[in-house]
Amino acid sequence: MFQLGKTIVSEDIIKKDFVCNLSACKGACCIDGDAGAPLELAETKIMEDIYDKVKPFLRQVGIDAIEAQGTFITTEDGDFETPLIDGADCAYVIFDKKGTALCAFEEAYNQGVIDWKKPVSCHLYPIRVTDYSEFSAINYHKWEICDDACTLGKELQVPVYKFVKQALIRKFGEDWYMELEKVAENYQ
Structure with a gap:
């Protein structure tokens, strides 16, 4: 986990790969x-x-x-x-x-x-955001129905945070996302 502003972010959104595979699921x-x-x-x-x-x-x-x-x-x-x-x-x-x-x-x-477009929770999936009084927790939600999306993401080498880039910007803003990218670059 790491902190970005008032968010606590799971490293899984950087480490895990994901691209929706609607033809499969x-x-x-x-x-x-x-x-x-x-x-x-x-x-x-x-x-x-x-x-x-x-x-x-x-x-x-x-x-x-x-x-x-x-x-x-x-x-x-x-x-x-x-x-x-x-x-x-x-x-x-x-x-x-x-x-x-x-x-x-x-x-x-x-x-x-x-x-x-649609509810932000849908736009963000597979990320789930839980809001607390002092911060928001940002986690990767693993669901077996998305196994094909994980496989496709791995093949295409697209981490979760990049797959949901527009949704994360919609929810937290462009500056927050740029900070996330810096953390991801340093993580590699």
Whole structure:
């Protein structure tokens, strides 16, 4: 672990390699698991505001889940998450012609309908950020459904922090990322 400003960073994001391999996993991270994507408070307002623009991209089961549960849910711990369809798929999941899970927010963003890409927790994956009162912990999340992404990352020699560069800049800023790059260079 090392510290950058008010963040404590796991060395795994420098040491581990990762490149999403959607052709292998088919977007399983959006349809497996027992919880929705973690959301920041500010994102809940954004999701409420853009829902009508994203709705045409959604599947009917997603619309039904969102209209029953809301554009986001609040957990027993007071955290915010995307709602799920029958306790499995994220309500915002759509599928391409090959059956790969995609994000309705990202699809609307890519088509220029909205200017918000998707929840930052999704954009950052496989990095997970846990906020504490004095600092944020930045960790690599290992999940067996991403084994193919680890293999591809190793083949291409792309460390986690480089794979999620834009998401890290979005979350922590360009100066923070430049400091991370310096630590990574010295680490080698």
